[in-house]
Amino acid sequence: METLSSSSSLSPAINVDLDKIRALKLLGKGATGTVFLVHDSVSDPSASSPFALKLVDKSSASSLRRAKWEIQILRRLSDDPNPNPFLPRLLASFESPEFFAWAIPYCSGGDLNVLRHRQNDGVFSSSVIKFYLAEIICALDHLHSMGIAYRDLKPENILLQESGHVTLTDFDLSCNLNKPTRPEFYLSDPEPESKHIRKRSLRFFQQQKKKTKSARVNPITRRRMSFSGGERSNSFVGTDEYISPEVIRGDGHDFAVDWWALGVLTYEMMYGVTPFKSRSKKETFRSVMMKEPEFAGKPSDLTDLIRRLLVKDPMRRLGYRRGAAEIKEHAFFRGVKWDLLTEVLRPPFIPLRDNGEPTGNVTANGFGVKEYFEKLRTPPLPLPHECSENNRFVEF
Numbered sequence: 001m002e003t004l005s006s007s008s009s010l011s012p013a014i015n016v017d018l019d020k021i022r023a024l025k026l027l028g029k030g031a032t033g034t035v036f037l038v039h040d041s042v043s044d045p046s047a048s049s050p051f052a053l054k055l056v057d058k059s060s061a062s063s064l065r066r067a068k069w070e071i072q073i074l075r076r077l078s079d080d081p082n083p084n085p086f087l088p089r090l091l092a093s094f095e096s097p098e099f100f101a102w103a104i105p106y107c108s109g110g111d112l113n114v115l116r117h118r119q120n121d122g123v124f125s126s127s128v129i130k131f132y133l134a135e136i137i138c139a140l141d142h143l144h145s146m147g148i149a150y151r152d153l154k155p156e157n158i159l160l161q162e163s164g165h166v167t168l169t170d171f172d173l174s175c176n177l178n179k180p181t182r183p184e185f186y187l188s189d190p191e192p193e194s195k196h197i198r199k200r201s202l203r204f205f206q207q208q209k210k211k212t213k214s215a216r217v218n219p220i221t222r223r224r225m226s227f228s229g230g231e232r233s234n235s236f237v238g239t240d241e242y243i244s245p246e247v248i249r250g251d252g253h254d255f256a257v258d259w260w261a262l263g264v265l266t267y268e269m270m271y272g273v274t275p276f277k278s279r280s281k282k283e284t285f286r287s288v289m290m291k292e293p294e295f296a297g298k299p300s301d302l303t304d305l306i307r308r309l310l311v312k313d314p315m316r317r318l319g320y321r322r323g324a325a326e327i328k329e330h331a332f333f334r335g336v337k338w339d340l341l342t343e344v345l346r347p348p349f350i351p352l353r354d355n356g357e358p359t360g361n362v363t364a365n366g367f368g369v370k371e372y373f374e375k376l377r378t379p380p381l382p383l384p385h386e387c388s389e390n391n392r393f394v395e396f
């Protein structure tokens with residue numbers, strides 16, 4: 001087992017030997033990765049806290065490419081001198097002949113999809129929606145300021161930390177884009193404390209101008225996988241119900257795809273269903289392109305926000321011209337103290353304490369991660385009736 005790197009921010013540094021590591025439980029499985037809860041205090045007495053370990057099988061070329069990309073993004077987030085509290089950091093990354101693996105902080109509260117299903121009627125109240133949206137907008141704003149379009153916003157990818165605050169996860173569909181060159185994107189930021197950020201952005205904009213460079217687990221098939229590019233990307237990525245009209249049209253997309261997905265997410269949090277879901281993928285896409293979202297009940301600031309985010313033309317969509325600043329100014333967010341989100345607002349749901357210690361919902365002695373994958377590869381034992389059939393056959 002080769003340790004690729006181990007972040008110094010974690011003390012003592014995580015040192016994983018995938019041949020020996022034992023997991024306490026399986027946290028989740030996606031299209032590319034399998035995520036385990038690991039707290040190896042038995043074999044490693046210095047292990048200070050549990051962490052999530054994501055493993056990707058190297059035998060699939062596309063999974064491998066996506067894993068390398070995700071590690072790269074996580075590393076950039078970790079190296080950020082001004083990290084965002086709603087984005088994860090890379091604790092360590094490892095490679096074996098079979099796997100790529102990396103450790104990120106454990107989010108004990110599960111994801112927003114599971115939490116929504118636990119609510120009465122399967123929906124969140126307006127104040128709960130406001131809380132989660134505010135944190136998600138800050139996370140997306142931060143990614144966009146780094147030139148990263150997230151492109152996979154959905155409730156399953158919004159995890160809850162032990163504190164009840166959110167963490168976005170799963171960056172394998174994200175891509176690098178040049179920051180917008182339209183000047184208004186960097187102007188009229190009403191927050192006085194962001195003035196220095198605006199200055200930095202303007203400087204960036206001027207530099208850019210000098211260069212005059214032109215500018216659900218069901219990720220759908222890609223026309224062309226592209227992780228980096230210009231101001232727009234042409235790759236066809238995302239989850240059917242969250243995909244934007246411009247991605248379906250294939251005529252290039254930019255950061256506004258994340259604001260579209262934010263509209264779909266908000267609708268789902270409010271009504272318990274996504275606005276364009278139809279019987280088939282084809283019909284869903286047709287609805288995304290043609291249908292206006294339907295709103296039950298009285299119009300409100302919340303429905304107005306959704307309506308403005310779900311504008312089919314990305315150039316007329318809320319957030320296109322001035323990014324997150326434009327969305328933060330919407331009436332729905334009146335009174336939100338954007339710079340004090342982690343301190344002032346009390347999260348609506350605080351997960352029950354789970355230290356990763358072997359309690360009810362974890363396996364007492366853990367299980368070998370390597371054995372887990374070996375078992376998956378082993379064909380299942382024949383069922384008892386199949387055995388007796390075979391025995392009878394032998395007797396003949």
Ligand SMILES: Nc1ncnc2c1ncn2[C@@H]1O[C@H](COP(=O)(O)OP(=O)(O)OP(=O)(O)O)[C@@H](O)[C@H]1O
Nearest residue numbers: 027028029030031032033035052105106107170217
């Ligand atoms: N840090 C974490 N803490 C707790 N659970 C996590 C963590 N990271 C991931 N998980 C769980 O593991 C699941 C799969 O992780 P992830 O979405 O990163 O895998 P993936 O293969 O990239 O998924 P996708 O198919 O959406 O691309 C998540 O939905 C979540 O339930």
